[in-house]
Amino acid sequence: MMAKAQETYEDIICKILLLERDMISNDVTQEDLEVWDSMTHLALVSELEQAFNIFLSDDDILEIKTIGDIKKILGKYGIKVI
Amino acid sequence: MMNYSSIDAFHEQNDLLKLVRKEPTHRNYWNVYKRIKKLDFSNVEIPTHQRINIALLSSFTIDPLAIYLDIDCRLKGLFPEIYIAPFNRFQEEVINERSGLYQSQPDIIIFFVEVESLLEDMFRVKFPQMKTEHRQAELDRVIQTLKQLLTLIHQRSESLILFSNFILPAFSPFGILDNKQEIGFKRFYQSLNIRLEKLFRESKQVFIFDLNEVASNYGKDKYMNYPMNYRGSLLFTESFLPRASYELMGYINALKSKNRKCIVLDLDGTLWGGIIGEDELDGIKLNVTYPGNEFMDFQRSLLSLSNRGVILAVNSKNNLADALEVFQKHPFMLIKEKNLAAYRINWNDKVQNLIELSKEINIGLDSIVFFDDNPIERERIKTSLPEVHVIELPSSPTLFRQTLERMNDFNTLSLTKEDLNRSEMYYARRKRQVLEQQIQSIEEFIKSLNIVAKIRYADDLVLPRVTNLLNRTNQFNLTTRRYTDAEIRQMYSNSEKYLIYTLEVVDKFGHEGTVGVAIVKINSEDSYLIDSFLMSCRVIGRKIETSFLYKIIKDAQKKRVKNLEAEYIPTKKNSLVKDFYPKHGFQMLEKRNDGQSRWVIHPLDTKVIYPEYIQVVEE
Numbered sequence: 001m002m003a004k005a006q007e008t009y010e011d012i013i014c015k016i017l018l019l020e021r022d023m024i025s026n027d028v029t030q031e032d033l034e035v036w037d038s039m040t041h042l043a044l045v046s047e048l049e050q051a052f053n054i055f056l057s058d059d060d061i062l063e064i065k066t067i068g069d070i071k072k073i074l075g076k077y078g079i080k081v082i
Numbered sequence: 083m084m085n086y087s088s089i090d091a092f093h094e095q096n097d098l099l100k101l102v103r104k105e106p107t108h109r110n111y112w113n114v115y116k117r118i119k120k121l122d123f124s125n126v127e128i129p130t131h132q133r134i135n136i137a138l139l140s141s142f143t144i145d146p147l148a149i150y151l152d153i154d155c156r157l158k159g160l161f162p163e164i165y166i167a168p169f170n171r172f173q174e175e176v177i178n179e180r181s182g183l184y185q186s187q188p189d190i191i192i193f194f195v196e197v198e199s200l201l202e203d204m205f206r207v208k209f210p211q212m213k214t215e216h217r218q219a220e221l222d223r224v225i226q227t228l229k230q231l232l233t234l235i236h237q238r239s240e241s242l243i244l245f246s247n248f249i250l251p252a253f254s255p256f257g258i259l260d261n262k263q264e265i266g267f268k269r270f271y272q273s274l275n276i277r278l279e280k281l282f283r284e285s286k287q288v289f290i291f292d293l294n295e296v297a298s299n300y301g302k303d304k305y306m307n308y309p310m311n312y313r314g315s316l317l318f319t320e321s322f323l324p325r326a327s328y329e330l331m332g333y334i335n336a337l338k339s340k341n342r343k344c345i346v347l348d349l350d351g352t353l354w355g356g357i358i359g360e361d362e363l364d365g366i367k368l369n370v371t372y373p374g375n376e377f378m379d380f381q382r383s384l385l386s387l388s389n390r391g392v393i394l395a396v397n398s399k400n401n402l403a404d405a406l407e408v409f410q411k412h413p414f415m416l417i418k419e420k421n422l423a424a425y426r427i428n429w430n431d432k433v434q435n436l437i438e439l440s441k442e443i444n445i446g447l448d449s450i451v452f453f454d455d456n457p458i459e460r461e462r463i464k465t466s467l468p469e470v471h472v473i474e475l476p477s478s479p480t481l482f483r484q485t486l487e488r489m490n491d492f493n494t495l496s497l498t499k500e501d502l503n504r505s506e507m508y509y510a511r512r513k514r515q516v517l518e519q520q521i522q523s524i525e526e527f528i529k530s531l532n533i534v535a536k537i538r539y540a541d542d543l544v545l546p547r548v549t550n551l552l553n554r555t556n557q558f559n560l561t562t563r564r565y566t567d568a569e570i571r572q573m574y575s576n577s578e579k580y581l582i583y584t585l586e587v588v589d590k591f592g593h594e595g596t597v598g599v600a601i602v603k604i605n606s607e608d609s610y611l612i613d614s615f616l617m618s619c620r621v622i623g624r625k626i627e628t629s630f631l632y633k634i635i636k637d638a639q640k641k642r643v644k645n646l647e648a649e650y651i652p653t654k655k656n657s658l659v660k661d662f663y664p665k666h667g668f669q670m671l672e673k674r675n676d677g678q679s680r681w682v683i684h685p686l687d688t689k690v691i692y693p694e695y696i697q698v699v700e701e
Binding site: 014016018035038045061 | 112146
């Protein structure tokens with residue numbers, strides 16, 4: 001179960017933000033990545049919501065500024081990823 | 083001119099596209115799209131027929147659809163440039179002559195306009211209390227606006243214009259009373275759509291894209307993305323995007339001559355159920371009632387397409403006379419010979435047949451769609467002739483009609499330059515000639531199948547199947563001796579006198595089951611006779627028959643048998659195997675006037691080498 005969530009999470013981050021797996025780190029920010037514009041932001045939210053069957057609040061969406069934030073938000077909904 | 087980095091860009095694009103081909107998820111489309119955007123094609127000269135400029139004008143954020151359109155074009159071998167007009171600025175873009183829209187020199191302009199963007203914000207609120215005349219006036223006003231807009235663009239641009247119609251709302255403030263109103267809430271949208279269609283029915287340039295129908299077919303509950311619409315004006319759900327793109331590709335394919343023109347059909351198992359060579363005219367499944375009605379209905383849809391100009395042809399492994407008899411005599415065979423532009427009904431390789439068909443009909447292989455129920459034949463065509471669109475037919479024929487009707491490949495626009503010039507014709511001819519030299523050999527093909535032939539003595543469990551095969555097999559059957567179940571059991575229990583072999587075949591597509599039987603009669607210690615030797619025609623042409631025969635020779639060798647005799651008894655159906663024994667090194671002992679022949683091989687003097695690429699499992 002855990003392994004599956006981790007796999008899905010990494011797949012989403014890599015594919016939407018165009019990152020290699022070893023580039024995923026908490027302190028990667030929105031400013032660091034050229035691809036991470038408002039459209040990408042929504043695509044990311046949508047992928048996470050659908051993959052984990054959750055619904056992010058408006059605050060959640062605004063709070064996400066780094067990859068670390070994504071993990072934090074997912075944690076809030078009981079999805080633990082490292 | 084190409085430089086190295088451009089060639090790399092091509093390769094890289096192909097690698098990336100593999101990902102969406104294999105797994106067409108939204109995530110993968112997104113990823114592949116963004117990565118392809120980073121590739122540098124600047125030094126590549128892309129021929130005009132592969133380029134397409136698309137402009138998207140919409141009242142909401144249409145970017146996600148652009149991702150699908152872009153990739154779907156690339157999967158078709160096109161190189162799209164997509165211009166996305168600024169959010170909800172479609173009117174200004176059309177009116178301003180110097181807008182990005184006109185600068186992008188589009189081949190096709192696609193509008194996605196919500197009618198709400200042309201109505202006041204409080205329209206839905208006020209509608210229940212509006213008088214009919216007021217509703218009518220609003221209708222007229224919207225139509226007038228659109229008419230002006232589209233007329234303007236029509237004057238300024240030569241591109242194809244697709245205007246999406248309006249999705250009828252699932253909601254009405256009137257609820258169950260909506261159609262009791264002269265212009266109900268839903269009727270308001272419906273009237274707009276009808277008037278739009280009428281307005282441009284004669285136009286060769288403006289097409290109304292029936293988005294309402296596309297959304298309905300997909301599901302009105304599922305196409306709209308409420309959360310994302312509020313968050314970022316993204317109207318469509320991610321799962322609806324591929325459907326919308328698929329439908330739009332119908333226009334793009336027609337515009338860029340990527341449409342298909344011809345359906346090539348297999349016969350047994352595709353146009354009728356069963357095998358004509360085995361089941362005979364009254365045994366195949368083709369009827370007004372089940373089973374067989376699904377094939378008749380499939381034929382109706384094929385004929386429906388044929389009547390609008392799609393070419394039908396046949397490519398089948400069969401005796402020509404057997405197959406033609408169905409076309410000529412079967413009461414429920416709806417497709418007749420006259421509906422076929424050409425046919426190849428023989429025992430040749432279907433790849434060769436397809437190439438011949440394309441030459442005879444004079445169309446490119448890339449205009450052909452191939453329907454065949456046999457996955458092996460499909461794979462053979464797919465690997466050898468990648469331009470041919472091979473349909474993944476569902477295993478149940480009850481789904482054939484649906485599969486055909488879901489296709490979006492046969493569209494044409496009256497706008498297309500139909501008259502292809504001569505040079506293009508010669509180009510196609512040249513391409514075909516090159517291709518012929520590249521055809522994968524039958525050996526290579528067999529090798530790729532990973533065939534395992536399991537040859538063993540029959541056991542109790544398989545005896546019913548043995549009887550069944552003995553009595554049903556006509557074509558690959560050397561003696562066509564029919565035995566009852568009791569007779570077979572008699573032989574089975576008399577293992578001093580009879581050896582019953584069965585052949586089971588497995589390949590990378592799965593299990594074919596028991597498909598071959600041989601009965602060897604032990605006349606004496608050093609003389610054996612192959613009394614029966616037969617195989618289902620499903621597996622013919624893959625050299626499995628050779629492995630099967632060699633196994634019998636090899637066993638005889640082990641037993642130090644001096645003479646292994648065999649017979650061929652001709653029937654109306656089995657001319658396919660008349661040279662089977664001489665081809666495998668047997669010498670003739672006798673040939674009678676009625677065509678029967680007797681053959682012999684001396685196992686002790688014979689070196690048995692199984693055909694390559696077939697793994698024989700002896701048990």
